[in-house]
Amino acid sequence: MTVRFSAVHQVAEPEGMPAAEHFAFVTGELPAPTAGTALVENLYLSVDPYMRECMNGVWALDSPLEGRSIGRVIASEDPRLAVGDLVFHRQGWRTHALVTGEEARVLPRHDGVPPSAYLSILGGTGLSAYVALTRIARLEPGDSLYISAAAGGVGTAAGQLARILGAGRLIGSAGSAAKVRHLVEDLGFDAAFDYHDGPVTELLAKAAPDGVDVCLENVGGEHLEAAIDAVRSHGRIVWCGAVSTYNDPGRPPAAPRNLYDVVGKSIRLEGFLVRNYPHLQEEMEERLVPHIRSGALVPDETVADGFGRVVEAFLGMLRGENTGKMIVRLADA
Amino acid sequence: MTVRFSAVHQVAEPEGMPAAEHFAFVTGELPAPTAGTALVENLYLSVDPYMRECMNGVWALDSPLEGRSIGRVIASEDPRLAVGDLVFHRQGWRTHALVTGEEARVLPRHDGVPPSAYLSILGGTGLSAYVALTRIARLEPGDSLYISAAAGGVGTAAGQLARILGAGRLIGSAGSAAKVRHLVEDLGFDAAFDYHDGPVTELLAKAAPDGVDVCLENVGGEHLEAAIDAVRSHGRIVWCGAVSTYNDPGRPPAAPRNLYDVVGKSIRLEGFLVRNYPHLQEEMEERLVPHIRSGALVPDETVADGFGRVVEAFLGMLRGENTGKMIVRLADA
Missing domain, CATH: 3.90.180.10 (Medium-chain alcohol dehydrogenases, catalytic domain)
Structure with missing residues (x-):
């Protein structure tokens, strides 16, 4: 044949x-x-x-x-x-x-x-969200969470997973009004904003006036700067990707001007590659499949x-x- | 009176x-x-x-x-x-x-x-080094370590402490040839360089051709960029201070152009403030005093x-x- x-x-x-x-x-x-x-x-x-x-x-x-x-x-x-x-x-x-x-x-x-x-919630995308929240951020019940590029594959998986893990206030940014509505109306985010509507730092400060415990950063550049600004003392920023930079790898992204706040606010900024976590695939499936079957995770x-x-x-x-x-x-x- | x-x-x-x-x-x-x-x-x-x-x-x-x-x-x-x-x-x-x-x-x-x-090895300076290595970096025996501003208060404390903790190759940067000699001849660093002698990234790559597991970063700017470049996958950068920026707080430092390597190399970049660790003072004294009395720590x-x-x-x-x-x-x- x-x-x-x-x-x-x-x-x-x-x-x-x-x-x-x-x-x-x-x-x-x-x-x-x-x-x-x-x-x-x-x-x-x-x-x-x-x-x-x-x-x-x-x-x-x-x-x-x-x-x-x-x-x-x-x-x-x-x-x-x-x-x-x-x-x-x-x-x-x-x-x-x-x-x-x-x-x-x-x-x-x-x-x-x-x-x-x-390929989505139980694939590399879901595993990225799973590793980010359970292993890198080590999200605790009640932790507030900001997700950039929240309407994308990793973002929508992470937002739903965060709810299952007991996250507190959940905030997302996305690239259109329709996506913002999707986050709030379909995925249960408490607040969301279109990052085209102004400086990201200001939009995030408005959506999270008390700051957040954890940021899941998928964009880089100005978005990372906003995350550093929003995270509370002893907060964690999980750096999952930097889609804003992929088209221009030779030119470094605009760097966060507030990077030194990593010291002043005792921030942990940690990156990871999902390819280093294949051993968590089975654990993730065992934890998530019941929630997919119940409809809590879509x-x-x-x-x-x-x-x-x-x-x-x-x-x-x-x-x-x-x-x-x-x-x-x-x-x- | x-x-x-x-x-x-x-x-x-x-x-x-x-x-x-x-x-x-x-x-x-x-x-x-x-x-x-x-x-x-x-x-x-x-x-x-x-x-x-x-x-x-x-x-x-x-x-x-x-x-x-x-x-x-x-x-x-x-x-x-x-x-x-x-x-x-x-x-x-x-x-x-x-x-x-x-x-x-x-x-x-x-x-x-x-x-x-x-005020020095058992004071806030020593405690900074102690917290950095035992709590933030969580240095393991055999870990290679690069310290910037290594001839300063925190740097000389950290270098000696690293030896007691069983560090592997120990590399320091400093601001003069005399300080470089002091690091190698008096404090037991394996290699040291004067950061005025060229781009820090190149000097560090020469001193640590295989990279390092841990960086203790005290300077900021170009020195942090060099640290990101030198640290191995899954390495840790402990950010203790940024003396290069203190005189110009309104102008952000030159940002690391390679910051996105935090993702690609799965780096943990973590800052801390020693004032949050007074509870470790007694533990530090108990561990360090015998080494001071023996002369292992000066x-x-x-x-x-x-x-x-x-x-x-x-x-x-x-x-x-x-x-x-x-x-x-x-x-x-």
């Missing part, structure tokens, strides 16, 4: 915002699986902010691209993978993949848990339909067009 | 580097102590970097100034303080003070521990003789003229 596949390759390195011209759709043919491998038809693909960083020097040009994916096994020569299994693997940006039993993880099926959740997803839209979905995500996790759906599970 | 005293007042707020003209020597007369107070003759005064920050808005003009001091009780109406007791209190910048039993702490006398040590002090030199000592300390802790000696204990 051979299968014709479509894939996307990166064909040029972008300066600044990437565009469609930096990618090309290619096709090819995958052979039948040999011993220890299985053929997977991809169903859901993840596009993520970190991929923008990969475009400058990490991803090889004209080659297969890495990306978190969920697929269905359609042929298998590996006893660990059975035809029909839903699997998670990292060969994204293509319709089909040959995977080994080591690199593919068979996903459990839970009533009420959509498979796409393994995978917040923007879905683009069709493999042909993967580049468009990626670029839209970089422009902030998604609410929650951006996912490309090739077919239903 | 009344006593004639001399004191120093701040008489003007400096912009930039302070000068003698911002201070005035005044004299007055202290009455005999009344119930619950004692009259103290100051023997040693501390001048510290944090006082530069106090000069802009914290200290009232033409008023008594705060400062760590050691004195001898010469008259007492407080049963907790006996004539002849050596006491630690915070009424510095003067020759005599009226103190209460609450605010003065009677110092223990240990053979081989000079009283001035309670109070590293630059002593200015005579109350008339207190302003000069303070300004000299700000210019980095001291090695180790700058102390003003009024009389011997």
